Amino acid sequence: MQGRQAHVTDEQQTFEAALRDAAQNGHERTLDDLQRLVRIPSVSWPAFDPAHVAASADAVAELLRGIGIFDVVEVRRAPIEGGDELGHPAVVARREARAGRPTVLLYAHHDVQPPGNDDDWESAPFEPTLRNGRLYGRGAADDKAGIMAHIGAIRALVAAAEAQGRELDLGIALFIEGEEEWASQSFGNFLRENREVLAADAIIVADSSNWDEQTPALTVALRGAVACNVRVQTLDRASHSGMFGGAVPDAMLAAVRLLDTLWDANGAVAVEGFGSAEMEVPEYDEERLRAETGLLDGVRSVGRGPILSRLWAQPAISITGIDAPDIANASNTLIPAVRVRLSARIAPGQNPEAAYAALAQHLQDHAPFGARVTVEEPGLGQAFQVDTSGWAVAEVRGAMADAWERQPVDIGVGGSIPFIADLVDEFPGAQILVTGVEDPDGRAHSPNESLHLESFRKALLAEALFLARLDRRAG
Numbered sequence: 001m002q003g004r005q006a007h008v009t010d011e012q013q014t015f016e017a018a019l020r021d022a023a024q025n026g027h028e029r030t031l032d033d034l035q036r037l038v039r040i041p042s043v044s045w046p047a048f049d050p051a052h053v054a055a056s057a058d059a060v061a062e063l064l065r066g067i068g069i070f071d072v073v074e075v076r077r078a079p080i081e082g083g084d085e086l087g088h089p090a091v092v093a094r095r096e097a098r099a100g101r102p103t104v105l106l107y108a109h110h111d112v113q114p115p116g117n118d119d120d121w122e123s124a125p126f127e128p129t130l131r132n133g134r135l136y137g138r139g140a141a142d143d144k145a146g147i148m149a150h151i152g153a154i155r156a157l158v159a160a161a162e163a164q165g166r167e168l169d170l171g172i173a174l175f176i177e178g179e180e181e182w183a184s185q186s187f188g189n190f191l192r193e194n195r196e197v198l199a200a201d202a203i204i205v206a207d208s209s210n211w212d213e214q215t216p217a218l219t220v221a222l223r224g225a226v227a228c229n230v231r232v233q234t235l236d237r238a239s240h241s242g243m244f245g246g247a248v249p250d251a252m253l254a255a256v257r258l259l260d261t262l263w264d265a266n267g268a269v270a271v272e273g274f275g276s277a278e279m280e281v282p283e284y285d286e287e288r289l290r291a292e293t294g295l296l297d298g299v300r301s302v303g304r305g306p307i308l309s310r311l312w313a314q315p316a317i318s319i320t321g322i323d324a325p326d327i328a329n330a331s332n333t334l335i336p337a338v339r340v341r342l343s344a345r346i347a348p349g350q351n352p353e354a355a356y357a358a359l360a361q362h363l364q365d366h367a368p369f370g371a372r373v374t375v376e377e378p379g380l381g382q383a384f385q386v387d388t389s390g391w392a393v394a395e396v397r398g399a400m401a402d403a404w405e406r407q408p409v410d411i412g413v414g415g416s417i418p419f420i421a422d423l424v425d426e427f428p429g430a431q432i433l434v435t436g437v438e439d440p441d442g443r444a445h446s447p448n449e450s451l452h453l454e455s456f457r458k459a460l461l462a463e464a465l466f467l468a469r470l471d472r473r474a475g
Contacts, residue, residue: 012472015164019468022159023152023461030152030460031135031453033063035128037110037144038137044088044111044182053178056110057089060176063151064093069158069168071095072197078190087186088178094197097171102470105173105200105430107423108146108207109180112139113445120447134450141451142444145437146206147176149456153463157471170471173198180207180419183379187419191426200430202392202470203423204463208436211282211409213452216400216462218393219434221279221312221412222420223345224383226356227320230363231374232258235336242332250334252324254371259340261366262317267302269344273358274315277347279412281308292440312412315355316345345414352380381418384434392431395473396466403462435459 041048042056057075064073073093077086088111097103115125115138123129128137154172161168175198179185191198208219232255239248264270284307289295303310310316321341325331346355360375367373386393388410400408413434423432437459438444439452 012468015160015166016465016468018163019156019160019464020461022163023156023457023464026152026155026159027457030148030155033151034135034140034144034148034451035137037147038128038135038140039126041115041126042111042139042178043114044179045114046182048114050088053088053111057091057176057178060091060110060147061093064091064174067151067154067158069095069154069172076190076194078186078193080185081188087190088182090178090190091174091176092194092197093172093174095172097169098167099169100474101169101171102201102473103171103173103199104467104470105175105198105203105427106150107175107177107203107205108150109143109177110139110147111178111181112142112144113181116447122448125447125449130453131450133454134452135456136448136450138449141438141442141449143180143207145451145456149206149437149460149463150174150204152460153467156460156464157467160468168471170467171200172467173200184419188422191422195426199427202431202433203427204396204466205417205420205423205432205434206436206463207417208413208434209411209438209440209442210436210455210459211411213439213441213455214404215406216404216408216458217411217436218386218388218397218400218408219413219436220386220388220410221277221348222384222417222434223312223315223347223412223414224350224352224355225379225381225416225418226344226346226352226359227379228342228356228359228375229377230255230258230340230342231337231372231376232340232367233337233372233374234369235334238333238336240332241334244334248334249369249371250336251338251371252335254368255322255338255340257368258363258366258371258373259319261362262342263302266304268304268310269315269317271315271317271359271362273361274344274355275347275350276309276315277313277349279309279313279348281306281312281412282409284308308412311414313347315347315350316414317359318343345416346383348383348385348412350383352382356380381416382421384417384420384424384432386432386434390431391473392433395469396433396435396462399465399469400462402465404458435463 125138211217323339
């Protein structure tokens with residue numbers, strides 16, 4: 001029990017023993033409910049049926065109502081930023097604190113990424129399948145397991161309190177979002193419209209990862225995001241490649257030359273104005289990188305410095321899409337225009353507006369052959385760094401250490417959770433904790449996404465212990 005705090009009383013230890021029993025006794029029920037959620041194909045992207053996202057929200061709301069402790073459980077929607085169209089449905093719940101106890105807000109999301117090609121899956125993406133200690137399925141880890149970690153922890157807390165004849169005084173709110181995988185477009189409006197039901201002293205965002213299958217992690221840094229479309233045009237119409245190739249620069253030639261300027265010879269970002277952050281990082285070698293990413297033999301990693309510094313504290317730019325004729329429709333013509341999607345990650349501490357301006361300026365300055373370059377449709381997300389000095393961080397670290405029987409690791413994450421900036425703006429006094437149920441082999445967003453069941457069990461117990469300790473904490 002490495003994380004046990006000295007001030008925990010004998011009475012509290014007895015209660016936490018009952019809590020452990022309740023979490024274990026409820027484990028099969030929790031997994032059954034998780035599998036039911038995974039079977040709902042709640043993809044929030046515009047090309048998919050939104051009725052599935054609505055069904056997912058209703059299913060989550062029913063699970064929360066079944067706990068029986070909340071004053072309100074509702075499915076709600078808010079307008080997308082800058083328009084009147086409503087975003088996907090989210091679920092909110094709340095019970096008020098009593099006896100001066102704090103309130104904790106638990107966040108997760110019930111929408112999922114598209115499954116991709118079914119042939120790339122070893123089992124059907126929306127048919128949860130148990131194999132080798134893991135649960136496979138789209139959303140099994142990201143983030144329906146986050147939802148069930150919250151629900152399972154609350155159920156265990158309620159069951160332990162009933163077994164001990166004890167009243168719960170902790171305030172608990174939940175926000176289960178329905179469009180995190182589609183840029184959380186109504187998030188800010190939703191917070192403003194539902195501020196009263198979501199207000200809290202501490203917030204758990206259960207949408208990150210652990211260090212490995214045996215070691216918990218608290219995410220203390222997230223890179224920001226800058227995305228945009230880049231249109232490169234050299235001709236007002238397509239021309240015969242045999243007749244004019246060699247004298248006329250086609251748009252693909254110009255785009256390839258332009259894109260190559262974004263990186264130096266080591267593959268590190270070469271855009272002036274993109275910065276890095278200072279961050280101490282744990283040991284992490286290239287062998288582990290290869291194992292966790294599928295990097296092919298003979299292919300070298302890119303960038304400079306320690307690998308985790310490259311992933312957590314340095315910028316990255318990826319090309320995530322190109323609009324151009326595919327091979328099946330290729331003709332012997334010079335392509336007049338090409339459109340490219342760029343996705344950049346920026347270091348913690350960098351302003352995304354400044355990074356976008358630097359990227360746009362770089363693209364204009366490096367346009368080859370006088371090509372017309374248009375940068376459009378920016379998407380910006382704030383980076384995030386946790387203040388680790390607060391009481392909530394100490395409590396969650398202790399709970400993790402006790403549940404996992406191993407001290408947690410502070411990690412950064414190369415991905416972004418831009419909406420955390422909205423949480424900070426709306427609830428500036430709340431302490432934000434970014435936790436997760438995923439592990440490096442979970443393959444979120446990829447085929448064969450899965451949840452390591454033993455890690456999930458420990459993550460759920462850690463959250464239950466955290467809630468139990470808050471229930472005995474002065475406000």
